[in-house]
Amino acid sequence: xxxxxxxxxxxxxxxxxxxxxxxxxxxxxxxxxxxxxxxxxxxxxxxxxxxxxxxxxxxxxxxxxxxxxxxxxxxxxxxxxxxxxxxxxxxxxxxxxxxxxxxxxxxxxxxxxxxxxxxxxxxxxxxxxxxxxxxxxxxxxxxxxxxxxxxxxxxxxxxxxxxxxxxxxxxxxxxxxxxxxxxxxxxxxxxxxxxxxxxxxxxxxxxxxxxxxxxxxxxxxxxxxxxxxxxxx
Amino acid sequence: xxxxxxxxxxxxxxxxxxxxxxxxxxxxxxxxxxxxxxxxxxxxxxxxxxxxxxxxxxxxxxxxxxxxxxxxxxxxxxxxxxxxxxxxxxxxxxxxxxxxxxxxxxxxxxxxxxxxxxxxxxxxxxxxxxxxxxxxxxxxxxxxxxxxxxxxxxxxxxxxxxxxxxxxxxxxxxxxxxxxxxxxxxxxxxxxxxxxxxxxxxxxxxxxxxxxxxxxxxxxxxxxxxxxxxxxxxxxxxxxxxxxxxxxxxxxxxxxxxxxxxxxxxxxxxxxxxxxxxxxxxxxxxxxxxxxxxxx
Ligand SMILES: Nc1ncnc2c1ncn2[C@@H]1O[C@H](COP(=O)(O)OP(=O)(O)OP(=O)(O)O)[C@@H](O)[C@H]1O
Ligand SMILES: [Mg+2]
Numbered sequence: 283x284x285x286x287x288x289x290x291x292x293x294x295x296x297x298x299x300x301x302x303x304x305x306x307x308x309x310x311x312x313x314x315x316x317x318x319x320x321x322x323x324x325x326x327x328x329x330x331x332x333x334x335x336x337x338x339x340x341x342x343x344x345x346x347x348x349x350x351x352x353x354x355x356x357x358x359x360x361x362x363x364x365x366x367x368x369x370x371x372x373x374x375x376x377x378x379x380x381x382x383x384x385x386x387x388x389x390x391x392x393x394x395x396x397x398x399x400x401x402x403x404x405x406x407x408x409x410x411x412x413x414x415x416x417x418x419x420x421x422x423x424x425x426x427x428x429x430x431x432x433x434x435x436x437x438x439x440x441x442x443x444x445x446x447x448x449x450x451x452x453x454x455x456x457x458x459x460x461x462x463x464x465x466x467x468x469x470x471x472x473x474x475x476x477x478x479x480x481x482x483x484x485x486x487x488x489x490x491x492x493x494x495x496x497x498x499x500x501x502x503x504x505x506x507x508x509x510x511x512x513x514x515x
Numbered sequence: 516x517x518x519x520x521x522x523x524x525x526x527x528x529x530x531x532x533x534x535x536x537x538x539x540x541x542x543x544x545x546x547x548x549x550x551x552x553x554x555x556x557x558x559x560x561x562x563x564x565x566x567x568x569x570x571x572x573x574x575x576x577x578x579x580x581x582x583x584x585x586x587x588x589x590x591x592x593x594x595x596x597x598x599x600x601x602x603x604x605x606x607x608x609x610x611x612x613x614x615x616x617x618x619x620x621x622x623x624x625x626x627x628x629x630x631x632x633x634x635x636x637x638x639x640x641x642x643x644x645x646x647x648x649x650x651x652x653x654x655x656x657x658x659x660x661x662x663x664x665x666x667x668x669x670x671x672x673x674x675x676x677x678x679x680x681x682x683x684x685x686x687x688x689x690x691x692x693x694x695x696x697x698x699x700x701x702x703x704x705x706x707x708x709x710x711x712x713x714x715x716x717x718x719x720x721x722x723x724x725x726x727x728x729x730x731x732x733x734x735x736x737x738x739x740x741x742x743x744x745x746x747x748x749x750x751x752x753x754x755x756x757x758x759x760x761x762x763x764x765x766x767x768x769x770x771x772x773x774x775x776x777x778x779x780x781x782x783x784x785x786x787x788x789x790x791x792x793x794x795x796x797x798x799x800x801x802x803x804x805x806x807x808x809x810x811x
Pocket of ligand 2: 441
């Protein structure tokens with residue numbers, strides 16, 4: 283469903299991602315791992331339309347979306363949960379979720395809202411609170427739930443476990459697995475390489491803005507290069 | 516009275532600042548254009564249609580609101596949108612430049628002289644709750660209150676308003692929700708300009724006159740009101756405007772006594788700018804704001 287070819291992204295002329303080829307099939311779970319500054323977040327920003335590519339192409343469900351602005355990609359089924367749990371701190375939890383459904387006019391919104399609340403009951407308890415008052419884990423849950431409110435077919439997640447306690451991370455990864463079980467394709471960027479690869483069927487390793495390794499998640503987990511560099515062995 | 520006018524104009528400053536981080540110094544000129552367009556509309560439509568005073572005023576207000584919305588959208592499109600990514604100072608200088616351009620165009624169109632704003636409302640003083648008020652004053656207060664209630668409803672209760680608040684917090688994040696940020700920015704200018712038109716008609720009606728230079732001082736004072744309330748904060752602009760109006764009229768009343776008769780009440784403008792300086796020195800985030808830093 284997602285086909286990225288030769289993607290190049292830069293900040294003020296300084297290249298951050300080069301010659302990137304990446305694919306995600308419908309319903310697939312794919313991990314992207316790499317060191318700090320490898321270009322993982324930049325890649326997701328390029329896919330979501332927050333940065334304009336210098337070169338290359340992005341196709342989603344056969345349609346070329348390379349030049350589309352971010353807000354037009356949302357209704358094509360792509361949704362990004364940005365790095366650092368971007369929630370609207372001064373909107374309530376419920377308003378954040380409503381923003382997720384901003385483009386929708388169908389009658390299914392209420393049902394999806396109920397589903398989000400049953401996935402994360404904590405959000406229901408706090409639905410009238412400002413999102414900025416939530417804990418880090420709750421904000422991450424909110425960011426994921428809000429992304430689901432647009433009914434994406436491809437969910438991009440940027441380091442959802444960052445700064446979270448291990449049991450919260452486990453909860454988040456369970457939720458991601460559930461979402462994937464519902465047929466949503468997942469592109470997961472993580473520092474937590476082991477958890478990400480264990481969840482995924484395929485993986486990419488980024489180094490210096492390029493794909494250094496790509497393949498089956500199980501093969502990557504077993505490869506000595508990945509074990510040494512990213513799994514601390 | 517003037518406080519409610521400051522509040523309406525301050526809303527335009529604060530809403531644009533909230534979304535773009537830009538002080539739209541040309542906003543005061545939009546108020547001026549609103550006043551002058553209304554005068555022209557009354558002059559043309561009055562004899563042509565023979566409408567009764569209050570109705571004519573309402574029609575003129577409508578024309579003025581439309582003209583100002585057009586001007587606001589034009590400013591955004593032509594002057595500010597190309598500078599969205601440019602340094603703040605560039606945009607600020609552009610805003611000041613646009614202010615000068617609009618003022619000069621207005622001077623060419625309407626001339627240098629004061630134009631009188633006809634009295635279209637019954638203006639005998641009446642006694643209300645022990646205070647003497649005129650019909651004009653009552654209408655100014657009532658219309659301001661109405662405009663604010665409508666604005667708060669729009670911002671807090673509608674999908675569009677939610678998108679405006681979301682965009683003010685983070686345009687990038689809002690675009691990830693599917694919000695067309697450009698459109699939200701235009702809407703913000705349209706709403707601010709409509710309020711500016713309303714303020715322009717009111718201030719011209721209040722003083723009975725208008726001229727091409729009136730937007731400058733009014734704009735500065737409204738900007739002061741916005742800073743006083745906490746720039747970027749919508750209720751803050753309302754509170755700041757009303758507070759500035761009170762400070763000014765108290766100040767004008769007592770300035771003679773305070774200075775032993777040395778300064779007269781025509782020095783009332785001093786108070787607005789004293790307030791601006793004091794706020795900037797002691798509480799730059801304003802009365803209701805605590806979040807100037809996180810926008811910068
Ligand atoms: N806003 C920015 N402006 C300029 N350079 C940037 C910006 N964001 C990232 N970079 C640079 O781009 C490169 C890739 O950064 P990116 O954020 O994509 O890395 P990452 O893989 O997500 O790292 P991390 O694990 O730290 O999140 C880095 O060299 C970084 O310094
Ligand atoms: Mg990153």
